[in-house]
Amino acid sequence: xxxxxxxxxxxxxxxxxxxxxxxxxxxxxxxxxxxxxxxxxxxxxxxxxxxxxxxxxxxxxxxxxxxxxxxxxxxxxxxxxxxxxxxx
Numbered sequence: 001x002x003x004x005x006x007x008x009x010x011x012x013x014x015x016x017x018x019x020x021x022x023x024x025x026x027x028x029x030x031x032x033x034x035x036x037x038x039x040x041x042x043x044x045x046x047x048x049x050x051x052x053x054x055x056x057x058x059x060x061x062x063x064x065x066x067x068x069x070x071x072x073x074x075x076x077x078x079x080x081x082x083x084x085x086x087x088x
Contacts (some may be wrong), residue, residue, distance in 0.1 A: 010031060022046070045079075046088045054079065077079045 010029075014022040017082035024072070026047060040048055048054050049068040056064040056071070056079045064077055 005036060008036050008038045009041075010038065010047075012043070013040070014042070014044060016045060045083055045086050049088065056082075 008029075014025050015077050017025065022044065030050070038051075040051065042048060051068070053065060054068060054071060056077075058078070062073075064071055064079055071077050072083060074080060
């Protein structure tokens with residue numbers, strides 16, 4: 001990232017990376033984005049588990065929202081099922 005953006009939009013930013021490379025990118029983003037608004041669109045839930053708010057969408061609608069821990073605590077939630085499927 002060359003400049004200091006106010007908003008950073010990441011759309012499947014790590015979808016083609018292996019797990020180790022994804023972790024490196026995630027750590028770099030975590031270190032760099034203090035004070036930024038970061039919107040992350042992803043199917044890889046490990047990329048959003050530390051987000052302030054997570055929105056789970058399907059068919060263009062928001063189904064659930066909350067923190068990782070809140071969504072995970074609801075065992076019937078789509079998010080908790082996806083986390084279990086991805087083993088994160």
